[in-house]
Amino acid sequence: MSDKKIIPAPLANEGLPPDERGLFCDAAPREYEPARGIMEDFANWARSESLWILGFGTGCGAIELRPLMTSRFDMYRYGIQPRPTPRQSSVFVIGGYASVKTLKRIVRSYEQMMGPKFVVALGSCTINGGMYWDSYNTIKRIDQYIPVDVYITGCMPRPEALLAGFQELKKIIRAGRAEGQNEYARNFEWFKANQKKVIKDWNMPDYNW
Amino acid sequence: MRRQNEHVIPPETRATPDLSSGKYLVMWQGPQHPGITGNMSLRLVADGDTVVxxxxxxxxxxxxxxxxxxxxLWMQNFPLVCRIAVPEPDFNEYCYAAALEELAGVTVPEKAVWLRTLSLEMIRLASFLMWIGGQAGAFGHGTIAQWSVTMRDYVLDLFEELSGGRIYHMYIIPGGVRGDVPDGFLDHVLETMQVIKKNLDDIELVMFHNAVFKMRAVGLGYIPPDWVDKYGITGPNARSAGVARDLRKDLGYLAYPQLDFKLITGGRSDAFERAELRLAEMYQSIDLIRQIVARMPKDGPFRERLPNPLHWKIPAGETYVAAECTRGEYGFYVVSDGGDKPRRVAVRGPSYTHAVSVMERLVRGVNIADVAGLMVSLHTYPPEIER
Amino acid sequence: MNTASFQETLDFAIGRERAAVEFYRELTGKAAFAAQKSALAEFMAMEEGHVAMLTGMKSRGAVNLSPGAAVDLGLARRLAAEEEPTAAMDFQDILVAAIKKEERSGDLYRSLVAAALDPDVKAIFERLEAEESRHKRYFEELYETQVARDN
Amino acid sequence: MDIKDFIAPFAVWKRAFEKPFTVKKPIDERPGAPRYRGFHINDADKCVGCGTCEAICMNRAIDLVPVEGRDAKEGDSGLRPRVDYGRCCWCALCVDICPSGSLNMSNEYVWIDSDPDVFRYTPGVEPKPWDGSALGYRRAEGYRLLDGTRVPMPELDHHEAVKSFLELVRGWSREQAEKEADRCVSCGLCIASCPAHMEIPGYIKAVRDGDLETGLRLLYQTNPFPEACGRICTHRCEEACSIGTDGDPVAIRWLKRYIADQVELADYSKALPRKEASSGKRVAIVGAGPGGLSAAYYLALLGHEVTVHEKDEAAGGMLRYGIPEYRLPYPALDKDIGYIESLGVKIERGAPVGEGRSLASLRERFDAVFLSTGLPAAYGLDVPGEKHPRVLDGVAVLAAATRGQVLGLGARVAVVGGGNVAMDAARTALRNGASVDILYRRREEDMPADPDEIREAKAEGARLVEKAIPLEVKDAGGKARFVWNEATMVQKEAGKRPVPEPIPGAIHEEIYDSVISAIGQGPELSYIAEADGVEIRRFKPVVDRDGLATAAGKAPVFAGGDLVNDRKDAISAIADGHRAASAIDRLLSGKGA
Structure with missing residues (x-):
């Protein structure tokens, strides 16, 4: 992660029709400034205990979210629940491989999520391409495009592994180490450049939340 | 307003609405949307709350x-194919393996035939259980999914015990299967079937005798029987339209000719009947699994020895192998040029016809709130649409 | 032990080693071709090394040889009675002669150990005997690996 | 719709008091099933680093990496598989195919981290919590992707075989050879263990593909004696074969023979490379055995003019005079030698180097000399009475058999020794109608001969007397009374092989018509004079890596084969010859020696 080169490029919502300008924010994301001491600890505890997942089954990993949501594994008791819209969600679960077409929606959904937001990536595919390592239509490493807080390996990771992953995420959040969102803000231009490298039809604004 | 038991015959041809008129609302349903069965999207044009x-x-x-x-390589593809249809990988495994066996002229041992049949019926049940949760959920009935997804998990437990995998079993390998049943496995199967059957009884009470479900599902998404051949509709969707078509009967592959089961057909061809028909097929699957367990040979080899997978060459030729999956005809068309890799593989999944051609037409005239329910009632899996 | 008997003992041993050098020198005289000469020269150099080593010990006044005898592979006793190597001697003949010679030295020291009254002298002879057994072992090993490979 | 549709759903309230489905502590309470395909485990000591797992992995998730403290050795590449869980799909094909069965899977499945670069590790080398897990995916019994059984080789029945010198091993049909070739996983462990580093996976693939000309070309790249080696090679490669770790190794030797047998000598030139233009340089080779003729072949290919000086009346060295006809028929050997001669190699037969044709004179007349005179002289028994007229020299007996001389071994023959020469001599004696005792100083498992040879010698009726230390040969009215002492094996030093120790009093004796001594052979070096400047140590010319014995004086002298190397088999001699030929060529053409 250290070798992220900043590619200076003008990022703006240029090219938007004037009537749509007002629909989008016109500034790059900012890093989150933590509150002081115990206040931030309390906030982190609260965040960690209410992980709201964005219900976007991006890949085959979504199949193991169903058992997790329902009575057998019952993730609600851990403060985890799916939400239908990015605006209400704090955790984005990347369910395995992401095709280029999905990546565009992933980026857009991720940017629309309110901070603090976290990303959990499932399966081999998000780590190093998985079994689609030579596919022409999938991206190989998700952390080139959006920051990831926790990886869970497996193909697919079982619901138990997912739960363990969420517990790990909680730990990270409580410790104040869930830096994904800030990283995205810090390396915004690098991420954007990467995204544009694979998404050829970039017909959306750069600041798209 | 659609009344009870009234079929809306969907228009087949597309009348392009004039979007600039300001009369219509264009909305996207998906890919990030709770009312979609997977990662795909519908671009709906609505007049009021009716999709046009x-x-x-x-x-x-x-x-x-x-x-x-x-x-x-031929053998290396076997872990790949099961990923095509995530909730029911075994049909892919079976079709691919059977195609290779046909091309290479391999006969599968009797034991493997029965184990394959068991595996396919188990995944059929699991897939339907997952679906029924979605179907109820699409109409706002969350309880069913709480039960049925757990029941599906019990079936996955069986798969885990049998094959070592939960979602992707990779059990049916060219030449046979990868292992005999572990000790006590068949008893676990029967116990689990007992539990699931009891649960299905509950589901029938709660879901199919539920006024809300009845009001919303009856009459929704009527498929006219003449569409069946026109659009290549197969599986429960076709049987519900009164077309008696089931590859298990028609092709008689694996151990199905030796099993005792009847074809279930309907005629009302709406979302409610399709759901009822699938429920009946779930009971039928349980019955079939019980028959398989009772009649499966106890001993014998479970895999035919094949050449070294690193340089297995299959004689040139082509074949099409199909199987009846939960949603209809699932087929693999495999061409070999005599090399160690396939020349061409084409996968025919039922989701494409159901989720694209049929869906686009059925959804016209449907209330926006019912789109999700309609889509689920066609039982489609987006990962399988795009191979 | 008094110095005199120490000196005497070592002189005796050095004499033995010098005789060994002579033994090889004599054989070299009989040698007909390069291979024989190089093998004999090598073994002779070893004995010369022993002479130098013992001379050094004598001047330092202490014997630092390990008392641990080497394993006897038992070849010496069963190999054919010594024949005078001839001009056509091969590696086997040379090795057998060497093994036999070491065996004889060992036997001599063993009898000296038995005869010695002074425990210190006895100890020195014991060590010398051990040293000879190590030499013999070295040649036996060579015989096993280079000559009797198939037996 | 009726009233039931409103009431019925309430019926399941009765389930409210039943045990819920929920698993209380799923992470702790639900281990993977006994067969679960979790993270990999590898028995790093059992693993031979063949890389078959890497070859079958469709995701390229497995990489063979060097491991600290594990060096490459014969039959072990020293590498171990590293699994990348950013690629793995847990299909377990690697487990199914693993030739040694060392790679397995545990039933652990939870691995979480924030850094995507940590998900790769070398199982069995880097410790992980699931190491040694008893549960997890294992290959089912009776299920293997690879075939552990060798295609049987048709052989003469032993009762039949012992009646004649007909070749014992009959060779494979195309179908059989292709089936055997199919077992190979092309791991290449064999290449490293072959002294000549033959392209074994390549020619096995050629058999599989039915492209025997390519096969022959690959054979001749490193070995101009495929017919001979395809029959009598010591096949170190098969000991290294990864398939042999849990099953029969691939019959590499027989496949080599299959290729050479199938291509007619007349077609060789079509498949094999042509001679380069003449360099005008002349090379003398002493000894027409496998080492000398290999050097001759490669030198001739490179355009040099080669003359081979052979003391015997026919070329082939030990291949002809040391190996009986039933193992290597002369037509097969003649085919190999014939092709080498067809390249213009001149073999002067019956032309020993020594008196009248000194090494020095060769160095005058030629630009380089290669010595490959082997070990022609048998060592004596070195027991009292060894000069008895019925004590015969094993090498001489075999040579006499080759020459078709009457052996006159008599009815009862003792063979002393446990090497291949001893086995050959014993089986030759059997074929001459004798009853044979093989007396060996150690145990059968210590015998340096090929296990196959020992097995066949016994099957043909030879009696093996183990732990027999020769003591003496006495005369018994023209016959030989052989006396031996029974031994017991004593582990005298840790780490060394046990030593036969005579049991006091356990003296046996037996009267034989002939006693064949085959305890070892030595070189004949009287032709090398001190003035030649070839350094000799312990009856071996001292050579460098290329086989160069001396560059001082006139033409450089190279040496190789049994004379120099420790392996003392045909393939090592061939390797030496090839290496020396390359070095000679470099020297002669001035391409940086």
């Missing part, structure tokens, strides 16, 4: 399987 036009958008899950397979 729909365009399906797929490609979010495209991994290029058919191309990837041309680059891999």
């Amino acid at each position: 036009d729909c365009e399906t958008h797929v490609g979010y899950l495209h991994r290029g399987f058919e191309k990837l397979m041309e680059r891999r």
Whole structure:
């Protein structure tokens, strides 16, 4: 992660029709400034205990979210629940491989999520391409495009592994180490450049939340 | 307003609405939307709250399987194929294995035939259980999913015990299967079937005798029987339209000719009947699994020895192998040029016809709130649309 | 032990080693071709090394040889009675002669150990005997690996 | 719709008091099933680093990496598989195919981290919590992707075989050879263990593909004696074969023979490379055995003019005079030698180097000399009475058999020794109608001969007397009374092989018509004079890596084969010859020696 080169490029919502300008924010994301001491600890505890997942089954990993949501594994008791819209969600679960077409929606959904937001990536595919390592239509490493807080390996990771992953995420959040969102803000231009490298039809604004 | 038991015959031809008129609302349902069965999207044009036009958008899950397979050895493809249809991988495994066996002239041992049948019926049950949760959920009935997904998990436990995998079993390998049943496995199967059957009874009470479900599902998404051949509709969707078509009977593959079961057909061809029919098929699957367990040979080899997988060459030829999956006809068309890799593999999944051509037409005239329910009632899996 | 008997003992041993050098020198005289000469020269150099080593010990006044005898592979006793190597001697003949010679030295020291009254002298002879057994072992090993490979 | 549709759903309230489905502590309470395909485990000591797992992995998730403290050795590449869980799909094909069965899977499945680069590790080398897990995916019994059984080789029945010198091993049909070739996983462990580093996976693939000309070309790249080696090679490669770790190794030797047998000598030139233009340089080779003729072949290919000086009346060295006809028929050997001669190699037969044709004179007349005179002289028994007229020299007996001389071994023959010469001599004696005792100083498992040879010698009726230390040969009215002492094996030093120790009093004796001594052979070096400047140590010319014995004086002298190397088999001699030929060529053409 250290070798992220900043590619200076003008990022703006240029090219938007004037009537749509007002629909989008016109500034790059900012890093989150933590509150002081115990206040931030309390906030982190609260965040960690209410992980709201964005219900976007991006890949085959979504199949193991169903058992997790329902009575057998019952993730609600851990403060985890799916939400239908990015605006209400704090955790984005990347369910395995992401095709280029999905990546565009992933980026857009991720940017629309309110901070603090976290990303959990499932399966081999998000780590190093998985079994689609030579596919022409999938991206190989998700952390080139959006920051990831926790990886869970497996193909697919079982619901138990997912739960363990969420517990790990909680730990990270409580410790104040869930830096994904800030990283995205810090390396915004690098991420954007990467995204544009694979998404050829970039017909959306750069600041798209 | 659609009344009870009234079929809306969907218009087949597309009347392009004039979007600039300001009369219509264009909205996207998916890919990030709770009312969609997977990672795909519908571009709906609504007049008021009635959909007048729909365009399906797929490609979010495209991994290029058919191309990837041309680059891999025959045996290396076997872990790949099961990923095509995530909730029911075994049909892919079976079709691929059977195609290879046909091309290479391999006869599968009797034991493997029965184990394959068991595996396919188990996954059929699991897939239907997952579906029924979605169907109820699409109409706002969350309880069913709480039960049925757990029941599906019990079936997955069986798979885990049998094959070592929960979702992707990779159990049916060219030449046979990868292992005999572990000790006590068949007892676990029977116990689990007992539990699931009890649960299905509950589901029938709660879901199919539920006024809300009845009001919303009856009459929704009527498929006229003449569409069946026109659009290549197969499986429960076709049987519900009164067309008696089931590859288990028609092709008589694996151990199905030796099993005792009847074809279930309907005629009302709406979402409610399709759901009822699938429930009946779940009971039928349980019955079939019990028959298989009772009649399966106890001993014998479970895999025919094949040449070294690293340089297994299959004689030139082509074949099409199909099986009846939960949603209809699932087929693999495999061409070999005599090399160690497939020349061409084409996968025919029922989801494409159901989720794209049929869906686009059925959804016209449907209330926006019912789109999700309609889509689920066709039982489609987006990952399988794009091979 | 008094110095005199120490000196005497070592002189005796050095004499033995010098005789060994002579033994090889004599054989070299009989040698007909390069291979024989090089093998004999090598073994002779070893004995010369022993002479130098013992001379050094004598001047330092202490014997630092390990008392641990080497394993006897038992070849010496069963190999054919010594024949005078001839001009056509091969590696086997040379090795057998060497093994036999070491065996004889060992036997001599063993009898000296038995005869010695002074425990210190006895100890020195014991060590010398051990040293000879190590030499013999070295040649036996060579015989096993280079000559009797198939037996 | 009726009233039931409103009431019925309430019926399931009765389930409210039943045990819920929920698993209380799923992470702790639900281990993977006994067969679960979790993270990999590898028995790093059992693993031979063949890389078959890497070959079958469709995801390229497995990489063979060097491991600290594990060096490459014969039959072990020293590498171990590293699994990348950013690629793995847990299909377990690697487990199914693993030739040694070392790679397995545990039933652990939870691995979480924030850094995507940590998900790769070398099982069995880097410790992980699931190491040694008893549960997890294992290959089912009776299920293997690879075939552990060798295609049987048709052989003469032993009762039949012992009646004649007909070749014992009959060779494979195309179908059989292709089936055997199919077992190979092309791991290449064999290449490293072959002294000549033959392209074994390549020619096995050629058999599989039915492209025997390519196969022959690959054979001749490193070995101009495929017919001979395809029959009598010591096949170190098969000991290294990864398939042999849990099953029969691939019959590499027989496949080599299959290729050579199938291509007619007349077609060789079509498949094999042509001679380069003449360099005008002349090379003398002493000894027409496998080492000398290999050097001759490669030198001739490179355009040099080669003359081979052979003391015997026919070329082939030990291949002809040391190996009986039933193992290597002369037509097969003649085919190999014939092709080498067809390249213009001149073999002067019956032309020993020594008196009248000194090494010095060769160095005058030629630009380089290669010595490959082997070990022609048998060592004596070195027991009292060894000069008895019925004590015969094993090498001489075999040579006499080759020459078709009457052996006159008599009815009862003792063979002393446990090497291949001893086995050959014993089986030759059997074929001459004798009853044979093989007396060996150690145990059968210590015998340096090929296990196959020992097995066949016994099957043909030879009696093996183990732990027999020769003591003496006495005369018994023209016959030989052989006396031996029974031994017991004593582990005298840790780490060394046990030593036969005579049991006091356990003296046996037996009267034989002939006693064949085959305890070892030595070189004949009287032709090398001190003035030649070839350094000799312990009856071996001292050579460098290329086989160069001396560059001082006139033409450089190279040496190789049994004379120099420790392996003392045909393939090592061939390797030496090839290496020396390359070095000679470099020297002669001035391409940086």
